[in-house]
Amino acid sequence: MTAEQYLNHPTFGLLYGVCPLDEHRQLFTTLYAQRLFFVVTQRPEGVEFQSISRTDARMLIEQRLRSLRRLRKMTEYQSLAAIHHQAFL
Numbered sequence: 001m002t003a004e005q006y007l008n009h010p011t012f013g014l015l016y017g018v019c020p021l022d023e024h025r026q027l028f029t030t031l032y033a034q035r036l037f038f039v040v041t042q043r044p045e046g047v048e049f050q051s052i053s054r055t056d057a058r059m060l061i062e063q064r065l066r067s068l069r070r071l072r073k074m075t076e077y078q079s080l081a082a083i084h085h086q087a088f089l
Contacts (some may be wrong), residue, residue, distance in 0.1 A: 002067065004016070004017065004028070005017030006031070007028055007047075008083060009028075009038070009049060012030055012036060013030070013031070014030075014031045015028040015030060015031060015034055015038060015040075016028060016029055016030075016031045016034075018037075018057075018059075018061065018079070018080075018087075019061060019080050019083075020021055020064075020065050021039065021064065023062070024041055024042050025039055025040065025041050025042075026039075026040050026042075027039060027040075027058065027061065027064075028040050029057070029087070034086075034087050035049070035054065036051065037053070037054060037057035038050060038051050038052065039052055039053050039060075047048060048049060053089075058084075058087075058088050061080065061083070061084050061087075061088075064080060065077060065080055065081060065084065070082065071073075
């Protein structure tokens with residue numbers, strides 16, 4: 001089971017971790033509205049926020065869902081599918 005992750009953005013406040021994208025990047029969204037999305041990259045120099053469109057966020061989540069299905073990680077898949085449904089449908 002994956003723990004929920006939160007991050008404080010200097011302008012937009014508390015962000016919720018939607019899903020990991022790779023070893024150093026994760027997709028976050030604003031906690032309450034879930035309308036603004038950010039790719040957060042963790043580097044030795046610090047954390048970098050990149051805002052992305054809702055369409056790009058949806059595409060990244062759908063790619064992650066396909067990857068989880070291929071890897072047969074059904075618990076993570078079901079959790080992310082619920083987030084996808086809540087945010088985009």
